[in-house]
Amino acid sequence: MIRLEKSGAGCEGVIVCDLDGLKQVNDTMGHQAGDALLIAAANILQRLFRSSDIVARVGGDEFAILLSTGGRADIATAAARIEEHVAHHNRTSPDLPLSLSVGFAAREKLGQRIRDLFIEADNNMSRKKLHLSQSNRSSVVQTLAKALEARDFITEGHADRLESMVVSVAQELGLSEHRLCDLRLLAKFHDIGKVGIKDQILFKPAKLSEEETAAMRQHCAIGYRIAQASPDLMPVADWIYKHHEWWDGTGYPLGLTGESIPLECRILSIADAFDAMVSDRPYRKGLPHEHAVEELYRYAGSQFDPKLVPIFLKVMEVEPKSKVLPFVSLKKVD
Known part of the structure; x- marks a missing residue:
């Protein structure tokens, strides 16, 4: 983000995605299972965005997408599209469920820094994660039970x-x-x-x-x-x-x-x-x-x-x- 700001490249919005339940999966099924979830999330994000956008992993369980163009409605649509593709992945994949909490922020004024957009998107993601956390964790537990029954x-x-x-x-x-x-x-x-x-x-x-x-x-x-x-x-x-x-x-x-x-x-x-x-x-x-x-x-x-x-x-x-x-x-x- 620092390099992008210094280069003067445009960034109209930021989407932050957090992979729910990763620590729980790592602790119980091993890091190989957790890595499989990370790869599935990364593949979805890479397919959804343009080559001019930047998709990056910014933490152990967090991804950020920096969008080069688009207004607030376009960025909201892109965030919703992530959730739709995750739902499709879960319907068609027999493996552990993929759960991403998604938050976004759009540039509202000239000169707004990318890091400020990132903080706003991250805060919005955290609020959404808090709201969904119980159902997400329950989904992971239910799937672990099914995995045990299958094994x-x-x-x-x-x-x-x-x-x-x-x-x-x-x-x-x-x-x-x-x-x-x-x-x-x-x-x-x-x-x-x-x-x-x-x-x-x-x-x-x-x-x-x-x-x-x-x-x-x-x-x-x-x-x-x-x-x-x-x-x-x-x-x-x-x-x-x-x-x-x-x-x-x-x-x-x-x-x-x-x-x-x-x-x-x-x-x-x-x-x-x-x-x-x-x-x-x-x-x-x-x-x-x-x-x-x-x-x-x-x-x-x-x-x-x-x-x-x-x-x-x-x-x-x-x-x-x-x-x-x-x-x-x-x-x-x-």
Whole structure:
């Protein structure tokens, strides 16, 4: 901009575009996914403008277009055209959604500096971004969830079944409607952090190495960061972080014990394990329900809340194949 002003070249307006959600994508899916969004945005902008206009990246997630000719109406039309092409890109591309917040400023008087036009356009963009930020972040989160479902066969239908189970248990416990709504979110998005785990780890058929296990366990922290960035998921961010804690303190990431683990996480833990056991996998058939029940009883008091296991089984209306004493009864026998 400084060089352009010194050269005396004309600039009738400035458009500023900010790529929404770039940091969130970089933090969760990696910089390669973020770079793909930057390239898609750059390609759209380059196609839309004349060779006499200047299209430049001016920051990590920001682009500026300096227009050599045109009045205010022309510049407004150009800004609207950017939004139309972004919408078309999202309709035709199966990848992550592209979201650009766009602001513009037009020269109103002779001698108006380019840098002042840029500041005005940037301020207008920021106001628009603030207005659209919630829907943009929600769009990114929803697409991340779809990306997870597309990558991981384990999640196919899993979230819907989990939602039904955890809500039934919560209703049996008399939890409020507000907590039921949050539990539904947890059931759907508890593993959203897996979008940030490499495929070679997520899909490895053999046992994970110690290093790979540590990497896999990062999905709780990644999911927490995604949820913190979304107003829709912020209420369940803490539960997403803690959903792999075990009753006896041997879970992760914090090693919480007993009732220091949120109730919602303890409910989800039982439902998640039960669904995993009874569901078919490409490499094995699901267990009969009665065998899965035996496993829940076996790990009641270590992995699972021993008081919640019988409540879960009552709601699910399933019984063990053989007579198995619940953990609480076993403790009495000892």
